[in-house]
Amino acid sequence: MSEKLVNSDPIQPEPAPSPLSGGAPEDEKPKRRKLRWWQKLALVGFSFVLLVIVELTLWLIGYGPVLDFVVPRLDRGSERVMGINPEAYERFHGRLSLERARFAPWREFIDPKPAGTFRVMFMGESTVEGYPHAPNGSAPAFLEVMLKEAWPDKRVEVINCGVTAINSWSLRIWAQEVLKCQPDMLILYAGHNEFYGGCGPGSLSGAGTNRSRVLAHIWLRDLRLVRLLSDVIDIFRPRSAAPQGLLMEQLARDRQIPLDSGIYAGCRDNFRANLEDIARAAREANVPLVLCSLVSNEKDLVPMTSVHRKDLTPEQRKAWQAHFDAGLAADKAWEWKRAIDIYQEATRIDDTHAELIYRLAQTKEHLGAYDEARGLYRRARDLDALRFRATTEFSDVVRDVAGRNQNLFVDVLPLFESASPHGLIGWNLMTDHLHPTVQGHYLMAKAICEAIARDKARRWEAIDTARLPAYEQCTVRLGNDQMSEMVSKITVYKLTEGFPYAGTPNAALHDRLEQEILAWQVSLSGPTAIGHQNWSTTPSYDALHYHVGKAYLDAGDHGQAIMYFRRAEQRSEPHSLPAARAKCGLALARLASAATPDERQAARTYVTELQPWLRDATSMHPDQQGEFDRLRQELIQTLANTPE
CATH class of the missing domain: 1.25.40 (Serine Threonine Protein Phosphatase 5, Tetratricopeptide repeat)
Incomplete structure (x- = not known):
């Protein structure tokens, strides 16, 4: 029986596809096979395993520099000479274009700790390192001299763990290593670099203020694979793309961080959390922790960046500027009372402008109202939107964390005020915006000794503060002299050649140092x-x-x-x-x-x-x-x- 044809027309061959038609008709193209869920999961798992294998391989071959904070320098068999690694900063900063080869000098100590040794680990930033002075002009050096005098029966050693341009993000990790070095005391002086130090929210290496994101950022930077990718990128990156300028200029990305901003608040909260982590680690290691308040140049440094309130209208800003200019004119004419009246008119329009508050503080000082001037100078520093100096609030955080964790709190500020004319801290104890003079470092060490003497918990042997050597005695023992002071001034002179001093009222420091250095060289x-x-x-x-x-x-x-x-x-x-x-x-x-x-x-x-x-x-x-x-x-x- 024959089949009935649906179409009785003769079968015609299909026309060949046109070269311009793109091939077979759309409905006849082979369809891409979709991966099932378990295949996708297997692909992700395979990729993860491959990355782990690459990471382990890089780790086994020792790719990249050693970035541990404490590293062995010499193995003597029964003991090892350990040192603070000057390259550890790369873990948080990456490579910067710097004339200065290292961020921290080597500091040495013996592992295991020799019997009878009282070991103090002093952690912090460039101030603790001693900048702009040599190691013998730093607070750790003075503290060692004082403790040896106070405890003559102990073999005291104070290890300087200060590193330039780091902050509490670095310290919370490095403290874990330091606490394994058998310290009898851990001291921390830090807080000035929270915005522009490694991983600070205003720095080139910053990751914002979200704590989880910053911790993830640090974790990723620790991976050898990430270091490899970074090195490959650096090979092809033009030199012009590298950060330029002096260190402070390279570090500061966000140069306007108002006091009432979310960045400021987030940074402050992370500082608190990092200090809490350090306090917890010290408690678990059964090592007494000493936390110090912060000091900086208040009187003799004009705020580096001043910003207005965001809600100022153009008319208000114009009126404010007129009052400010008139106040400056009265200031230059030594008409202090009139200048105060005019400045106060400007504050009624906007009292958040750092330089305005600073100029008002100067006029108060001229009229002998030193207590008011001190408060205004401090307020001006806190309003400075270029955040190279810690605000009063950061010292309050240090005090609060110390109290909550039963740590010893050292308030450095009163000694600096008592050693300053009318309690106004300026060039008498500061070399620049925040680094103390050699005498300032002596005062820091003295404040720590006096706090130990007052310690009600009696965590250490009592100190007779009357036996503490005077400043002159310490400098003789440590080898500090006028030549040392001039070398420090030359260092600061080079710092002030660029940002944030050049082209600002603070360039006067550069000019003054130039005259002092030339006069000394001629002599x-x-x-x-x-x-x-x-x-x-x-x-x-x-x-x-x-x-x-x-x-x-x-x-x-x-x-x-x-x-x-x-x-x-x-x-x-x-x-x-x-x-x-x-x-x-x-x-x-x-x-x-x-x-x-x-x-x-x-x-x-x-x-x-x-x-x-x-x-x-x-x-x-x-x-x-x-x-x-x-x-x-x-x-x-x-x-x-x-x-x-």
């Missing part, structure tokens, strides 16, 4: 002038004191050479090449000056004992072995030519 003569000339033209980290000592040695003045070499050693990092040069210079000066058999024997013994130190230093700095070997050979040759 130099003889070997001191020669040493200064060699230092200023030699690209090295050697202390000025070393070059002056060398000039005195060449001139045959061995007594002066010995003094300057010793001070150069005190200013140098332990087991560094500058320290080695200072020690070897001291040895040569002692050999040359020895006039009696006993003196010659003492000098030869010093040279002999210096040899193992040089070997250790060479092991810690293998890239500088040639320089260490040259110093060792010079000593051996000089010793051979010296009569016994």
Whole structure:
């Protein structure tokens, strides 16, 4: 039986698809097969496993720099020399375009802690590090001198853990490592860098103020795979894309953070949470924690950035500006009372402008209303929208956290006020916007000792504050002198050449320092002038004191050479090449000056004992072995030519 055809027309061949038609008709294209849910899950799992394998591989081969905060420097078998890692800042900052090679000098201590040692770990930012001074001008150095005097039966060591340009995000992580180093006391002075330090909300490496997001940001930066990707990007990134300028300019991304902004509030809350984490870690490690309030330049630094209220109308701003300009004119004419009246008219329009409050504080000071001036100076600092100085509220947070966790709170501010004319803190104790002078560092250490003496919990042996050495005694022991002070001023002078000082009223600091430095340089003569000339033209980290000592040695003045070499050693990092040069210079000066058999024997013994130190230093700095070997050979040759 034949089948009935649906279409009786003859079967025609289908036309070939046109070259412009895109191939087969839409309804006849092969459809993409959709992945089922378990296939998608398997693909995600495979990708995750692959990333884990890559991460583990990079970790096993040791890719990238060691970014631990505490690292071993030398293994002596029964003990290890540990050090604070100067490269640890990269964990939070990444690479910056800096002339300064490191953010923190090496600090050394022995692991395990020698018997009878009372170990203090002093953590913080550039202030704790000692900037702009050498290590012997820092608060940790002064504290060690004071505690040794107060507790003569203890072997006291204060380890300086200060690092430039970091903040509480770094400290909360590094504290975990520091607490494993057997400290008997952990001290924290921090809070100025919360906005522009690593991961600060106003910095280049910031991730906002959402705490979970910042913690995730830090976790991701710790991955070796992320470091690898970052390194690859850096290879192809043009040099012009790298941050430019001095350190402060590179760090500050958001340069207007008002006091009433969400960024400010979020940063303050994260600071509190980070301090709480550190306090909890110290409590779990059974290590007493000391938290310090913050000080900065209030009187002599014009606010760096002033902002108006957001709701000001153009008419109000115009009226405000007229009052402000008139107040400045009265100020310059020394018409203080009239200036106050005009400034107060401006505050009725907008009292959140930092420079207005600062100028009002100046007029109050001129009229002798010092208490009012102090409050206004502090208010002006707090309103400064370029947040390089911590506000009063941050010190209040420190006090509150210390109280809640039964930590020892050290209020540094009263000692600074008592040492300042009329209680107004300025250039008398500050080198710039927040870094203390050497005397300021002494006061910080003294405040800590006095707080320990008042500690009702009796966590440590009592301190007789009457036995604490005076400032002059401490500076002599630590080797601080006028030359040290001038080197610090030269450092600050370079800082003030750029942002945020240049082109502002605060550029006056740069001009003043220039005059002081030039006057000092003109006063130099003889070997001191020669040493200064060699230092200023030699690209090295050697202390000025070393070059002056060398000039005195060449001139045959061995007594002066010995003094300057010793001070150069005190200013140098332990087991560094500058320290080695200072020690070897001291040895040569002692050999040359020895006039009696006993003196010659003492000098030869010093040279002999210096040899193992040089070997250790060479092991810690293998890239500088040639320089260490040259110093060792010079000593051996000089010793051979010296009569016994």
